[in-house]
Structure formats: structure tokens, C-alpha cells
Amino acid sequence: MSSSIIEMNGIHKAFGQVHVLKGVSFDLKSGEIHALMGENGAGKSTLMKILTGIHSKDQGDITYKGKEITFKSPKEAEKAGISVIHQELNIIPELTVAENFFLGKEKTAGKTGILKNKVMNEEAKAWLMELGIKLDPKKPASDCSVGQQQMIEIARAVSANSEVLIMDEPTAALTKKEIDVLFNVMGGLKKKGVAIVYISHRMEEIFTMCDRITVLRDGASVGTRVINQTDFQEVVKMMVGRELGEQFPERKGMPGKVRLTVDNLSSSTGVKSVSFDLREGEILGVAGLMGAGRTELMRALFGADKSSGVIQIEGKTLKKPSPKKSIRAGMAFVTEDRKGEGLILNQTVRENLSTAQLNQLSKWSLLRIKKEQASATDLIERLRIKTSGMEQEAKSLSGGNQQKIVIGKWLATNPSVLILDEPTRGVDVGAKKEIYQIMNDLTVKGVSIIMVSSELPEILGMSDRILVMHEGKVTSIMDRAGADQEKIMTAATGGE
Amino acid sequence: MKNTGIIQKIGPFLGLILIIAVLSILSPSFLDLNNILNILRQVSINALIAFGMTFIILTGGIDLSVGSMLALGAALTAGAMTAGFDPILAILIGLLIGAAMGAFNGLIITKGKVAPFIATLATMTIYRGLTLVYTEGRPVTGLSDAFSFQMIGKGYVFGIPFPVVTMFLAFGILWFILKKTTFGRGVYSVGGNEEASRLAGLNVDRIKIGVYTLTGVLSVLAGIILTSRLNSAQPTAGTAYELDAIAAVVLGGTSLTGGRGWIVGTLIGALIIGVLNNGLNLMNVSSFYQQVVKGGVILLAVLLDRKKAA
Numbered sequence: 001m002s003s004s005i006i007e008m009n010g011i012h013k014a015f016g017q018v019h020v021l022k023g024v025s026f027d028l029k030s031g032e033i034h035a036l037m038g039e040n041g042a043g044k045s046t047l048m049k050i051l052t053g054i055h056s057k058d059q060g061d062i063t064y065k066g067k068e069i070t071f072k073s074p075k076e077a078e079k080a081g082i083s084v085i086h087q088e089l090n091i092i093p094e095l096t097v098a099e100n101f102f103l104g105k106e107k108t109a110g111k112t113g114i115l116k117n118k119v120m121n122e123e124a125k126a127w128l129m130e131l132g133i134k135l136d137p138k139k140p141a142s143d144c145s146v147g148q149q150q151m152i153e154i155a156r157a158v159s160a161n162s163e164v165l166i167m168d169e170p171t172a173a174l175t176k177k178e179i180d181v182l183f184n185v186m187g188g189l190k191k192k193g194v195a196i197v198y199i200s201h202r203m204e205e206i207f208t209m210c211d212r213i214t215v216l217r218d219g220a221s222v223g224t225r226v227i228n229q230t231d232f233q234e235v236v237k238m239m240v241g242r243e244l245g246e247q248f249p250e251r252k253g254m255p256g257k258v259r260l261t262v263d264n265l266s267s268s269t270g271v272k273s274v275s276f277d278l279r280e281g282e283i284l285g286v287a288g289l290m291g292a293g294r295t296e297l298m299r300a301l302f303g304a305d306k307s308s309g310v311i312q313i314e315g316k317t318l319k320k321p322s323p324k325k326s327i328r329a330g331m332a333f334v335t336e337d338r339k340g341e342g343l344i345l346n347q348t349v350r351e352n353l354s355t356a357q358l359n360q361l362s363k364w365s366l367l368r369i370k371k372e373q374a375s376a377t378d379l380i381e382r383l384r385i386k387t388s389g390m391e392q393e394a395k396s397l398s399g400g401n402q403q404k405i406v407i408g409k410w411l412a413t414n415p416s417v418l419i420l421d422e423p424t425r426g427v428d429v430g431a432k433k434e435i436y437q438i439m440n441d442l443t444v445k446g447v448s449i450i451m452v453s454s455e456l457p458e459i460l461g462m463s464d465r466i467l468v469m470h471e472g473k474v475t476s477i478m479d480r481a482g483a484d485q486e487k488i489m490t491a492a493t494g495g496e
Numbered sequence: 497m498k499n500t501g502i503i504q505k506i507g508p509f510l511g512l513i514l515i516i517a518v519l520s521i522l523s524p525s526f527l528d529l530n531n532i533l534n535i536l537r538q539v540s541i542n543a544l545i546a547f548g549m550t551f552i553i554l555t556g557g558i559d560l561s562v563g564s565m566l567a568l569g570a571a572l573t574a575g576a577m578t579a580g581f582d583p584i585l586a587i588l589i590g591l592l593i594g595a596a597m598g599a600f601n602g603l604i605i606t607k608g609k610v611a612p613f614i615a616t617l618a619t620m621t622i623y624r625g626l627t628l629v630y631t632e633g634r635p636v637t638g639l640s641d642a643f644s645f646q647m648i649g650k651g652y653v654f655g656i657p658f659p660v661v662t663m664f665l666a667f668g669i670l671w672f673i674l675k676k677t678t679f680g681r682g683v684y685s686v687g688g689n690e691e692a693s694r695l696a697g698l699n700v701d702r703i704k705i706g707v708y709t710l711t712g713v714l715s716v717l718a719g720i721i722l723t724s725r726l727n728s729a730q731p732t733a734g735t736a737y738e739l740d741a742i743a744a745v746v747l748g749g750t751s752l753t754g755g756r757g758w759i760v761g762t763l764i765g766a767l768i769i770g771v772l773n774n775g776l777n778l779m780n781v782s783s784f785y786q787q788v789v790k791g792g793v794i795l796l797a798v799l800l801d802r803k804k805a806a
Contacts, residue, residue, distance in 0.1 A: 135590060195806075302695070323694060324697040324699065335692075335695060341695055342695075343689065344688035344755065345688065345689065346688055347684065354681070355692070355693065356696040358682070364678055365677045366676055366681060367676050367680075
């Protein structure tokens with residue numbers, strides 16, 4: 001490894017009264033993959049936004065290739081060779097692969113503005129091939145998987161001769177296979193001397209891919225370690241400032257009698273005759289690859305999409321299921337897409353916590369604000385939601401706290417069947433553990449939980465039984481005692 | 497965070513004060529009590545429509561058909577009266593027809609899944625066409641002399657014009673609905689995140705149909721006031737009223753993308769438009785220039801709002 005390409009020293013940043021960065025230092029060497037870790041709100045994103053000129057720093061200095069520099073805009077940073085692959089991809093679905101690739105820097109015949117589509121198609125194809133990706137440049141981006149879309153962005157960054165690549169949770173939405181492809185590409189870039197900043201919550205990935213790791217906590221750098229001189233335990237300790245102990249709480253609930261039965265459930269969204277049952281106080285883990293139909297099954301079960309088949313709760317059949325009827329029957333649904341389907345971002349914490357229980361909080365359609373406030377106070381306390389108060393807007397909270405609000409919104413309805421779709425995605429280690437604890441407490445009280453998750457350790461650590469899906473069908477339902485990662489993956493890929 | 501919210505809310509109010517201050521200096525008769533009551537009476541029609549429009553825009557929708565609903569509702573009410581119905585009964589029929597027209601808009605938008613802009617663009621034309629068919633293109637005249645009907649547009653309560661009383665009454669009720677009822681909360685929620693609201697068990701379709709129905713009723717109410725004042729129902733009444741209503745909502749600081757805004761702002765927005773119209777008239781500014789000024793004020797208000805938000 002050579003000398004540092006980027007050095008950030010003593011970076012300070014405050015937004016109003018809130019001191020977000022308190023003297024953070026960070027250095028990046030050419031040809032290394034450097035993990036940046038920390039709980040939500042630790043300051044990772046802000047640090048990277050300062051580096052790429054989205055925010056300005058209050059104090060401190062940045063050296064890039066030996067020269068002190070302050071970028072005024074992301075465009076300037078990109079020109080200098082620093083590219084960012086955001087968690088939310090900048091892909092326009094209606095355009096083709098090549099059109100996305102050349103977005104904003106289209107090749108034209110002279111200065112006429114007439115596009116040279118043939119040339120662009122060929123070049124985009126060639127750049128993607130360079131990464132080992134075969135993709136038809138004329139294909140609409142909407143027909144590409146999330147992994148492929150990400151590759152378009154990476155190829156775009158590589159074609160711009162980027163020397164530094166910042167990747168923000170790049171694997172959050174990828175399948176195992178796509179992650180392998182991504183890691184291959186990252187390995188190749190590293191060999192070419194590209195420096196990569198890798199932001200992720202997934203410890204396993206960091207230990208397989210990264211060379212060094214820097215941990216931030218509460219806006220300060222806790223330390224930088226060379227990866228093979230540290231371990232899982234130490235990194236978690238650095239992140240939370242204390243030992244976390246066992247990641248998963250001891251399951252105390254004992255599944256009772258059957259509460260929910262699903263028979264031959266199919267939907268136009270790709271669920272194919274699914275049958276299973278769920279007991280009181282049980283956690284049923286739902287595993288499967290991206291696109292296996294897990295979320296679709298949950299939506300059909302909750303009545304969000306049209307379906308055929310029979311759903312019974314406590315022996316009663318749900319006729320023509322709709323979210324409203326499902327809620328009345330005791331179901332609750334914490335969706336995978338927190339911002340798109342869970343929260344109303346510009347409403348307050350109080351208002352968000354009330355959305356699903358407006359009937360209980362009103363009399364003759366009149367809102368009882370006092371009752372609403374009491375309910376909000378109670379939920380904030382019970383779930384330990386960190387806010388400046390119940391009147392704070394939901395959009396200004398961290399991911400973990402937003403997730404707790406969505407969970408709180410549903411707990412307020414006193415559900416007997418709680419559906420959790422990727423409950424810990426994008427949530428930091430501390431909040432994750434709290435969510436597990438909440439789930440555990442609920443099962444002790446007899447609540448039945450269905451948990452969809454892409455993280456196998458989570459599935460194995462929390463579930464009583466595990467349902468595995470592949471291409472819209474159930475391929476296996478196994479007891480936790482007889483389950484392991486290998487068995488689940490086999491069932492998830494359609495094997496025996 | 498909180499501070500910017502207050503500034504954003506006070507902004508329209510400060511704008512109104514500023515315009516009033518400037519106009520009262522430029523035109524001494526502007527602050528006469530009579531003139532002020534006159535302005536309020538002129539504002540009431542647009543304000544009633546704009547109140548409904550606020551509900552719709554809060555859900556993320558729009559209604560272009562308000563002017564046509566006003567005309568058709570007014571023509572049918574007038575028609576009922578000339579046919580010998582009791583004025584009160586005729587008015588109730590008119591309001592009911594307003595509700596039906598609004599509900600029809602809502603049904604096309606929710607059950608037919610047509611974008612509000614397109615749906616109400618179509619019904620704007622349909623309702624206007626029906627008005628022309630019904631009136632054969634002529635004003636409906638020879639209306640009732642009954643006190644109850646004459647009062648609506650021309651009467652006074654303790655020296656305050658009846659339309660102004662109606663406007664403030666409607667404002668109070670609608671403010672309460674928006675702020676204190678589950679329906680009002682639903683309106684904000686649907687505009688803030690429709691899918692999240694649906695999954696939380698809110699009846700999104702019913703809320704949407706509700707806001708369009710409400711707007712239909714309010715538009716016809718405005719039409720009846722207009723009819724009473726003019727003593728006739730004009731087939732072309734209400735043309736382009738949707739623009740003033742939308743302008744009032746936007747001037748009041750309600751976001752066109754839905755989920756954010758308030759009805760107090762709409763009242764202020766309607767007042768700004770009314771005050772400008774009146775003040776420019778008093779100063780003998782040509783009506784051609786008046787349009788330029790009005791448009792300029794709207795643009796300025798929205799630009800200032802953007803700046804604060806950024």
C-alpha cells in the first residue's frame with residue numbers, strides 16, 4: 001500500500017446547535033478498501049458529504065493527493081476523481097443502460113446536440129465488460145436488477161477515471177450472487193489502485209472485503225484498525241462504547257396454539273399457492289433471495305394486494321382482505337420500505353404514531369389530542385425512541401429511530417399477528433438489539449410474529465420456525481433446531 | 497426547525513400587512529370601513545372555493561372544475577326557483593347537486609384511477625357544457641324575491657355582509673374539521689404518504705372522494721351567493737375561478753405536492769388577491785396591468801417561500 005491519497009484532519013461540523021462532527025480524522029490510501037463504520041447518526045454520511053463538497057466544514061483540513069483542498073460541489077469532487085455510489089441509486093428507469101451510463105455527458109456529433117447512440121451503446125457495453133458485466137446497453141434500466149443498476153453507476157464512475165470511490169451501503173438491496181459480483185469488481189478496482197471507502201452495517205462483509213476499518217461514534221473517530229488485527233467483538237465495542245454481549249436475546253416465549261392459518265394463498269404479484277400456519281407467541285422467520293416473493297406474500301397476507309386463497313385468524317376467515325380488515329382482525333405490518341410505505345415524513349413523531357390507531361384516539365371522529373399525546377409519550381418511552389420531543393418531524397430522525405416509530409405505530413394497535421419485513425435493515429447495531437428485545441417481549445405476551453429477513457444470522461437467531469421461499473413458492477418449513485445457513489440457502493435457491 | 501416553520505406560517509400574513517400598508521398610503525380611501533367590507537364581500541366567493549381547494553391540494557390533488565360546478569349548481573338552483581320551488585329547498589337541491597358533481601370527480605379519480613388534473617379538466621368541460629345546455633346559453637333570471645334568497649348575497653348581519661359571515665362560518669367549521677377530526681388528519685396523511693396511509697388502514701378512497709365532494713358543495717355555495725348578488729345565474733359564471741382559488745392556496749403556503757399546509761394561509765391568500773384587486777382598482781390601474789401585478793405577486797411569494805425552505 002502506498003501513501004495516503006486523502007487525509008482529513010480535525011474536521012468539525014455543526015448544524016445549528018447540533019455538533020455532528022467533533023474533530024474527526026480519516027485517511028485513505030490508494031488501492032485499499034477502507035470500511036467506515038458507526039451507528040446511525042455517528043457522522044459517517046456527514047463526513048463523506050464534507051469530503052465531496054455537499055456540506056462545508058466548520059474547521060479542519062482535507063488533503064487530496066498531497067494538496068490541501070476544499071470541494072465546493074460534488075461535481076467538482078467528481079472532476080477531481082472522487083465518485084460516490086449512493087444508497088439510493090441515481091438511475092432513471094425509463095432510460096436505457098447506455099443512456100444512464102452517459103447521462104449528463106452524452107456523446108454528440110460536434111456541438112449539434114444530435115446524439116451518437118451507436119457509439120455510446122458500444123462504449124457503455126465495453127466499460128461494463130471491463131468490470132466483467134455482460135449487459136445489453138439498449139435494455140431499459142427498469143428491466144435491470146438493482147445489482148445491475150449499481151454496476152451501471154460503478155462503471156460510470158470508473159469511466160470517469162475515479163481514483164476514489166465512496167460506496168454507501170452498496171449491498172443493502174443485493175442478492176448473494178450480486179454481492180459476489182460486486183466484491184469481484186471491487187477487488188479488480190483495488191488492483192488498479194482505486195481507493196474505496198466502504199460504508200456498511202454488515203460486519204461479515206467488512207471482514208471479508210476490507211483492508212482497514214475506521215469507526216466513528218457520536219461524531220468522533222474512535223480509531224482505525226488493520227482488519228486482520230481486530231475482530232468482530234472489538235469493532236462492535238468500538239461502535240457502541242460497551243460490550244453488546246450476545247447479539248440475540250434468549251427466546252423465552254413458548255409457542256401456543258395455532259392462531260393464523262394460510263391456505264393456498266396466491267396473488268397476481270407472484271405468490272404461488274402458499275400454505276402455512278402461525279402459533280401464539282411464535283416467531284416465524286421467512287427467508288429467501290431477493291425476488292423470491294417474500295414481501296409479496298406479506299402484502300397479500302395483509303390485504304395490500306389482491307389475492308386468492310384462505311386466510312384465517314383465530315378460526316375466522318378474512319373475506320376480501322384489505323389493510324383495514326386485517327388491522328381489525330389483529331394484524332399489523334411493518335413494511336420493508338420505511339420511507340415509502342411506513343412513515344409520513346413531514347408529519348411529526350406524534351402524528352406518525354397515531355396513523356394506525358386513529359379510531360381508538362377519537363370519539364365521533366373528533367381527535368382527542370390529550371389521549372394522542374399520552375399514547376405518543378408512552379410509545380416513545382416504551383421503545384426508547386430518541387427524539388427532541390413528539391413534535392419533531394419524522395424525516396429528521398435517524399434510520400433506527402424511524403424504524404422504531406413504524407414499529408410503535410403498529411404496537412399501538414395491540415396486534416396479535418405482527419408482520420415485520422426486514423425490521424433491522426439500515427438500522428445500527430444498538431437499535432437492532434433493542435428491536436430483537438421488543439420482539440422477544442411481544443412473544444412472551446403471546447403475540448405471533450412473522451419476520452422476513454435477508455440476514456440469515458438474524459433468521460436463525462430469532463425464529464422458532466423458518467419458512468423458505470423460492471420463486472413465489474414455499475420450498476421448506478423447518479424448525480430452528482434442524483436449520484442452518486446451508487439448509488436455508490439450498491431451499492432458497494430451489495434445491496432439495 | 498421550529499423557527500423556520502413559524503416564519504413560513506407568518507410569511508403570508510406579513511405579505512398581506514405589507515400590501516395593505518402600501519395601498520393605504522397610495523390610496524387614502526382604501527382603509528374606509530365600507531371599502532374593507534366591500535373587499536371582504538368580494539373575497540368571500542373565491543375564499544369559499546379556495547377552502548375546498550385547500551383540502552384537495554393537501555391530499556396531493558387538484559380540481560379544475562370548480563368554476564363549472566359553480567355555474568351548473570347556480571343555474572340549477574335558479575332554475576328550481578323559477579320553476580316555483582321554495583328558495584330554501586332550491587338552495588338545498590343546488591348544494592346536493594354540488595356534492596354529486598364533486599363526488600363524481602372523486603369517483604373518477606379514485607375508482608377510475610385517473611390523475612386529478614385530467615379528470616377535472618374533463619369534468620370542467622362537461623359541467624360547463626351541461627350548464628350551457630340547460631340555460632341554452634342565456635342567463636336565468638326572474639328569481640325569487642323571498643328574503644331568504646335575497647339575504648344570501650345582499651343581506652347584512654349587524655352591518656356585516658352576509659357572504660362575509662358565511663365565509664367566516666365556513667372557515668371556522670373547516671378549520672375545525674382539518675385540525676380536530678380524524679378526517680382532517682387523514683387528509684394530511686394521504687397527501688404526506690398515500691401508500692403508508694392505506695397500509696395503516698385509512699380509507700384513502702373515501703377521504704379523497706370526501707374532499708372533492710366538499711369542494712363541490714362549497715363551489716355551488718359560492719355560485720348561489722353570486723346568483724343572489726346578481727339576481728341572475730350566468731351560464732359563463734365562474735370561468736377561470738379555479739386559477740384564483742389555486743393561487744390563494746399557494747399564496748397561503750400550502751404545498752402543491754400535498755401533506756403540508758393550512759387553511760388559515762388560504763384565507764390570507766384569498767385576502768391578498770382581493771386586496772390587490774381592490775387597491776389597484778382604486779388607483780385606476782388598468783385591468784390589463786392588474787393581471788401582470790397579480791401574477792407577479794404570486795411568483796414573488798412562491799420564490800420567497802422556496803428561499804426560506806432552502
